[in-house]
Amino acid sequence: MExxxxxxxxxxxxxxxxxxxxxxxxxxxxxIGGGSDRGVVASCSYxxxxxxxxxxxxxxxxxxxxxEAVVVRGDHDLYSRYSGIVTEIIEEITPVVEKxxxxxxxxxxxxxxxxxxxxxxxxxxxxRIINETGLPISFGLSVNKTVSKIATGEAKPCGExxxxxxxxxxxxxxxSIRKIPMVGEKSYTLLRNMxxxxxxxxxxxxxxxxxxxxxxNGVAIWRKANGLDDAPxxxxxxxxxxxxxxxxxxxxxxxxxxxxVLAGMVDALxxxxxxxxxxxxCVTLKIRYSNFDTHTQQLRIPxxxxxxxxxxxxxxxxxxxxxxxxxxxxxxxxxxxLIHGAYQVDLFNDTLEEVSLMQAMDRIRLRYGTExxxxxxxxxxxxxxxxxxxxxxxxxxx
Ligand SMILES: [Mg+2]
Numbered sequence: 001m002e003x004x005x006x007x008x009x010x011x012x013x014x015x016x017x018x019x020x021x022x023x024x025x026x027x028x029x030x031x032i033g034g035g036s037d038r039g040v041v042a043s044c045s046y047x048x049x050x051x052x053x054x055x056x057x058x059x060x061x062x063x064x065x066x067x068e069a070v071v072v073r074g075d076h077d078l079y080s081r082y083s084g085i086v087t088e089i090i091e092e093i094t095p096v097v098e099k100x101x102x103x104x105x106x107x108x109x110x111x112x113x114x115x116x117x118x119x120x121x122x123x124x125x126x127x128r129i130i131n132e133t134g135l136p137i138s139f140g141l142s143v144n145k146t147v148s149k150i151a152t153g154e155a156k157p158c159g160e161x162x163x164x165x166x167x168x169x170x171x172x173x174x175x176s177i178r179k180i181p182m183v184g185e186k187s188y189t190l191l192r193n194m195x196x197x198x199x200x201x202x203x204x205x206x207x208x209x210x211x212x213x214x215x216x217n218g219v220a221i222w223r224k225a226n227g228l229d230d231a232p233x234x235x236x237x238x239x240x241x242x243x244x245x246x247x248x249x250x251x252x253x254x255x256x257x258x259x260x261v262l263a264g265m266v267d268a269l270x271x272x273x274x275x276x277x278x279x280x281x282c283v284t285l286k287i288r289y290s291n292f293d294t295h296t297q298q299l300r301i302p303x304x305x306x307x308x309x310x311x312x313x314x315x316x317x318x319x320x321x322x323x324x325x326x327x328x329x330x331x332x333x334x335x336x337x338l339i340h341g342a343y344q345v346d347l348f349n350d351t352l353e354e355v356s357l358m359q360a361m362d363r364i365r366l367r368y369g370t371e372x373x374x375x376x377x378x379x380x381x382x383x384x385x386x387x388x389x390x391x392x393x394x395x396x397x398x
Contacts, residue, residue: 012157013082242338
């Protein structure tokens with residue numbers, strides 16, 4: 001059966017939310033970022049992009065390129081709230097929804113055509129989101145996720161685009177190979193060096209040729225170039241969450257030690273999030289007492305993968321949940337409601353230095369393992385950094 005998959009993406013989401021609250025920002029170049037000029041651009045308006053500004057660029061450089069830009073300090077909670085409102089509207093009427101990032105969703109609406117016609121349904125949903133939130137959003141509709149995502153890109157800003165079943169290849173052929181979601185800087189350069197600019201050229205190649213040049217990745221690109229993609233739309237409840245637990249050899253009420261163990265687990269999980277380029281929107285703390293009574297508490301949080309934010313949130317939960325001074329046998333943390341996203345979401349509070357420190361620590365972990373580097377907060381006071389078997393362990397005081 002032919003599938004019907006919608007992709008939708010809010011246009012310059014952070015900027016649009018700021019404009020809702022302050023209409024004087026409309027039509028102006030707007031940069032969203034941290035408070036200090038050592039910060040990074042988290043998002044910018046189309047007007048600013050015309051000056052060559054893009055996200056993840058140092059704020060100072062962006063202001064040199066576009067001195068008249070208005071700088072707005074990003075508000076994490078606010079954007080997560082609006083993101084949640086959009087998700088709610090979509091989930092109300094859609095059978096299967098995958099929240100792909102803070103401003104992106106995939107919808108599987110296969111079967112809707114029998115009653116409504118998928119295109120009409122998609123247009124109505126888009127109007128409804130615009131009317132109810134005031135936020136501009138673009139939609140793509142096709143038989144799979146890849147083609148719909150590319151269609152959304154072509155529909156921007158604030159438009160909609162349908163690619164009918166069977167029309168995938170001609171739709172993709174004239175577009176740049178850069179439009180294929182998985183073509184990164186490296187593959188792009190490689191393909192360009194082979195003289196390949198347009199997706200149509202990849203369509204005319206054989207899959208084994210692409211394999212010789214780019215390995216398995218090449219075959220995956222070739223499939224996408226030909227409009228082939230059977231990846232399912234995966235809702236939250238079917239997605240994997242990430243969790244860690246520690247069972248103590250001896251039941252304990254040592255709160256300092258418990259906090260250190262928690263901080264260590266949060267750090268390791270946050271690193272896993274960043275490695276997989278994901279953000280979490282919900283943390284759960286689990287405590288099992290010596291009598292096997294188990295208590296869990298959940299907290300919805302603004303999407304993040306920052307150690308600092310997550311350690312604070314889990315610390316809050318711990319304070320709430322651990323009110324009885326009882327011996328603890330096990331403690332665990334889970335991150336769920338995972339969506340795709342990178343550092344950018346957290347750049348409002350962090351300076352360039354803090355972001356590069358976190359990235360440097362992640363590079364060490366990628367090379368030497370998660371245990372290779374530990375923050376001072378995870379070690380008992382005065383404890384010297386201890387080498388682990390075969391690894392190096394450096395204590396890092398934040
Ligand atoms: Mg967007």
